[in-house]
Amino acid sequence: MHEATFHLTTTWVGIIDLAIFVIAYYFIATEEKYEINKAKPALFAGTFMFMLVGVYFATNGMDPEPLHEEMQKLILEIAEIFFFLFVAMTFIETLIERRVFDVLKYKLVSKGYSYKKLFWLTGLLAFFISPVADNLTTALILSTVLFTIDKSNKDFLVPGAINIVVAANAGGAWSPFGDITTLMAWTAGKGEFVDFLYLFVPSVSSWALTGWLLSLYVPKGEPHFNVETEEIPQMKEGGSTVIWLGASTIAIAVLGHQFFHFPAMWGMMFGLSLLKLHSFRLSKGGHDGYDIYVNMKKIENDTLLFFFGILSAVGALHFLGYLDYVHDLYSIVGATAANIGVGFISAIVDNVPVMSAILKASPEMGIDQWLLVTLTAGIGGSLISFGSAAGVGVMGRLRGIYTFGSHIKLAWTVLAGYILAMVLWYIQFEMMGLY
Template structure:
C-alpha cells in the first residue's frame, strides 16, 4: 500500500501546486503535466515490479505477480491507450471549438453583439448582459462568453467599481448557461463525450434548474445599490460600423451555427462529438478562406484574418493542463486499491463506494461535489466522478453532477474558468467576491438544485 500511497502523494502535491498557481507564479499546466506523467511512470514501474495490479474500464484486472506475461503486459499498454484516446477526444473537441471562436473574433463578429447592449438603466443592463451570458455560454462555452461580454462591458461602463459587479454577475449567468448544454462547459463536454449523458437529455433535464440558478440571483441583485439608477456609460465610439468589417456578420453566424451543429452531426452519424467539431472547424476555415473581410484587401494583409493566426491565439497551456489532469485521474482509475463485495476495484471506485456508505443520500454527495468544485477545479472533479460511478447513460446522477460541477464553481471567483478569466480581466478581488457575490451564487445554486431534485422525483421516475 505504501507505493500506492506515493501515487496519492504525487496527486495531492500536484493539485496543491495547481491551486497555488498565482502565489507560485507558475502556469498550472506545469504541475498538471508533471503530475500526470510522473504518476503513469510510477504506475508502469510498479506494475513491472508487481507492486501494483491495474484494472481497465471493463473491470478486467492485470497483474505480473506470477512473473512476466506478455498478455498481462499488453493489458497495461491497452489500458493506457484507452485512457489517452478518451483524453484525446476531449482535447481535440476543445481545440476545434476554441479555433472557431478565435476565427469569429478575428473577423470582429462579436462586435455585432455589442449593438444589442444599449440601455441606460443599470438594472436593464444587468439583465441584458445576464441573458446574453446565459445564451452565449450554451452555444460557445462559458469561458468564451465571459471573455466576450467583459470585453464589451469595458467599452460600455466607465467606472471600475460598477464594472466588477456586472463582471461577477456575468460569471454566475455564464456558468448556469454552460451547465445545460453539452458544449457549454468543459465538464458537460467531458460527460457527453465520455458517454455518460446524451445532448438531448442533458438539456431536457437541466435547462429549468440552470435557468433558476441564473434568474434567482439576478432578481435579488436588481434590488442591490450597484444595480439601481442610471449607468454612467462611456461614449460609444461614434462610427460603430467602422469597427465591423464586411465578413463580421457572415463569420459570426457561420461560426455559431457550426458549433451548434455538432450535436446534430453526432445524432445523424452516431460518430463521437470531436469528429463533428473537426468537421465544423473545416467548414468555418473553408468559409474564412474565401470570404472578403475588406473590399480591396492587399495580399500582404491577408494573414491578419487567416485561420493560422486564429490557431496561434489559442491558449494551448489550457489544453496541456487538461491533458495532465486527465492523465493523473486515469492513473487513480486504473490502480487496484481494494475489494468491494469481493471484487477488486480501482482507487476512484473504492473512494466512491466509501463516500456512498458514509453519506447514503446521493443528492447530498453530488451537492458537496459541486460546492467542492469551487475550491478544487471542476475538471478533475468530474473526471474523478466518471471513474467513480458506474450508472447507466442519462442516469439522473450524471445530470446532477453536470449541474453541480458547472454552477458550483460560481461560489468562488477562482472556482471556474469563467471566474478566473473575469478575475484577470477586471482585477476582481477574491475576498470582495466572497463577501459580496458568494451568497448570491449560493442562493442560485441551491434553488436550481432544489428544482432539479423536484423534477427528477416527479417527472423522471
Template sequence: MHVLLLSLIGLAFVLIIIEDLIHLNKAKSTLFIGTLVWILAFVFPEHSVEHIQEGLNENLLDIATLWLFLMAAMTFVAYLNQQGLITQLVYRLLPSKLTLRKLMILMALMGLVFSSLADNITASLIMLSLLTSLKLDKKQTLKFATLIVFAVNSGGVSLITGDVTTLMIFLEGKVDITDLFLLIGPAFAGVVSLALLLMWGTNEEVTLPKFKRPIATADKLIAFLFLLTIGSTLFMSVAFSVPPVLTFLFGLSVMFITHRIFHRSEKSPNILESVREIEFDTLLFFLGVLLLVGMLKELSVLEFLLQLYDVMPTYMANFVVGILSALVDNVPLTAAILKSGISMSTAEWLGLTYAVGVGGSILIIGSAAGVIALSKLEEVSFISYLRFIHWLLVAYTVGYVSVMAIASL
C-alpha cells in the first residue's frame, strides 16, 4: 500500500506535467488522486484509523486556512480588477513608452518589494493581475511570469511576515530579526540576476495604452481598505499573534459593508459577483496539491531528506533542500529539519531560510506563487516554465552564495 500511494502521488505530478498533452485539467487530476490516496489510506490503514484521521484533520486545517485566506485575497483583487482600478494604476504609474528591459526591472522590483510587505499569495495575485493588464505577447508574458514568481518568493524571506518558513525558523530562535535583514541584499542580487538573464537579447520598445478615466470614490475606498487589510494583517500577526486569515476575512467583511453603504439605493448590489469571478480551478488545484503533500508527510517520506545532512556539508545540504522544495512543500520540509535537532550556525540557518523560501521557484509547482501563475495564465505550463530552469538555478545559486558570503562575515 505504501508503494501504491507513492506511485499514485507520482502519477499526479506527471499528469500536471503533461496536462497540455492529455488535455486533462490539472485541478481535476490532482483533486481526484489527492482524495483517492486518503480514501485508500483509510480503507487499508498501515497504522490505526485514528492515526490516519488525525493526519487528515491536521492537513484539512492547513488547507482550510489557505483556502479561506486565498478566497478573501482573490475576492479583493477580482473586484478591483473588475472595476479596472488595477489597470488604471498601471497606466498612471508607468510611462507610455519604455523598453521591455526597463519594464522587466520595474516589475521585478515591484514584486520583490510588495512581497516583503505583504504575503506571497497577495503579492502574486496583484503582480499577475498587473501582468495580464499589460497585454504582452505569449513569449514575453512567460518571461515576466517567471520573473514575478522568483521575485515574489525572494521578497518574503527577509521578514517574518513575508514567508511562513522564515517565521517558523525565527520562532524556533535560530535567527534574530537583525539577522534576517542580511537576506535583503542576496534576495535583491538573485532577482536582478534573473532579470538580466531573461532580458538578454531583448530590446524592443512597448507602448502602453493610456486611457485614464475617473475612479469611483467607493472603489478608491475599497482599494484603501485592501491596503489597510494587508497592513493590519502584518501588525496583528506580529503584535498579537492573530492568524492572518482571520484579519483578512474581517477586512473582506468590511469591504462588503462599505460597498453596501455606497450602493444603499440599489436593491441588489453586485459585490458578491466578485466572489463568483474567482477562478475556482486555482482553489481546487491548491486543494489537490496540499492533499498530496499531506500524504507524503503521512508516509514519512520527508524524514528521508534529513539523511542529506549525514552525507554532505550542512551548507551544501541546505542548498539541495532548497532545490527539493520545488517538489515538496517547504513548510513540512522546514518543520522536519527544525524537529530533527540538527545543529547549525547562524549563517547556515540563514542559508536554509533563503533556500526553502526561494528554491520553490525553480519549478512552477514548487510555490504558491507558481501555482497561482500556472492557474491564472494560459501562457504558463509546467513544460513552458522549464525553459528557464537553468536561469532560475543560476539566480537561486547567486542568491544563496551571497547569503553564505554575507552571513559568514
C-alpha cells in the first residue's frame, strides 16, 4: 500500500468506514453462525468504503485526483495477487483433473502411514516447499493432498490444515521468496539475501512446537485402505508434464520478479499460457486432453473475491490514515515490543499493508529488528485462519471443515509457537548476536 494522502480518521467518513470494516470483520469471523460466505461482507465493505470516500470528496469540493490515483495503485496491487491466485488455483484444479493427487494419496495411504505420520509428513513438506515456492501455493497444494486422504474425518483434517498453514507461513518467513512480506523487506534493502536465512531457527522451532501440540489432537489409527478393493488410480495423460509446468511457472514468477523486476503474476500468467498450449498439444495428439476452462470453473472464486474485498477495505483504511497509527507503536513502546505487536496486528488486518506502512515509516532499526518484524509479520498471520494468504486459501479448499471457528479452538497452539519464536529470536539475536 501507499502512504495515506489525507488524515480523515476523525471525519464522518473515517468513522463510518471504520464501523463498516468492524461490522464486516464480525460477519467474516462468524460465517459459520450466520452461514454467510466471507467473500460477501468483505466485498461489500471493500467497495462501499471507497465509495463513501468519493462522496466525502465530492460534497466537500475536494480534488478527486489523489483518490483516483490511490485507487488505481490499489487496483494494480490487488490485480497482482488476484491473477497470481487465479493461475495457482487453475494449476491445482488441472492436477486434480489429471488425478495427480489421487495417485499421491494412494501412494501415501497404501504404505500404511498413520494419521499422525501423515500429519507430520504434510507439515514437513509445507515448511520446506514454501521457501522455494510461496506459502499460498504450498498451502493450497498440500491441503488438497490432505483432503484426498480422508474427506470426512474432521478430527484429522482440522489440525492437519492448521499445521499446513503454520508450516507454510513459518517456512516462508526465512526466505525472501517465501512470503510477500519477506520479499517486501528484501527488495526495500532492509537485509541481504543471507540475512533472512538466520530466521530459520526461530521459524522451524515455532512450527515444531505448534505441530507437536496439534499432533496431540490427531486421532490414532490410519485411513481406511483395503488393498483388495481399493482402486489403483492411474494418472491421466500429461499429468507429469502439468507437475513440471507448475514448478516451472513458480520458478519463472520468482526469478522474473527478482532479476527482471516483472510482477510475480506476469510469470504466473506466462505459465498459464504454457498450460493452455499443453492442453492444445494433448487434444491434437489424440490423447485424453483437458479443457482448461472447465478446470477454471472449479476454482474457489469466493477466495479470490474475498481477497479483493479485504485488500480494498484495508486500502481504504490506509488512505483515511488509520494505518498511520501503527507507526506510533515504535515511539510509544519501543522497536522490540512494537515489532512483536505487528504479528498480532497482521493477523487481524493483513500483513501486506502493515509491513508496507512500517517500511514507508522506516523507523531507525538495526538488521536484528528488521528481521524480527519480518518474522512476526510472516508467522503472525497464522494466529487467525484468514490472517494470511495461506489460511484464506485453505479455508476455501476445505470449506466447512477448516473455518474461523475450528481454527480459534486450537489457536492457543499457534500462540505458543509464536511466543517460542520470539524467545529464540531474542536469545539468538540480542543475547548471542548470531546474525
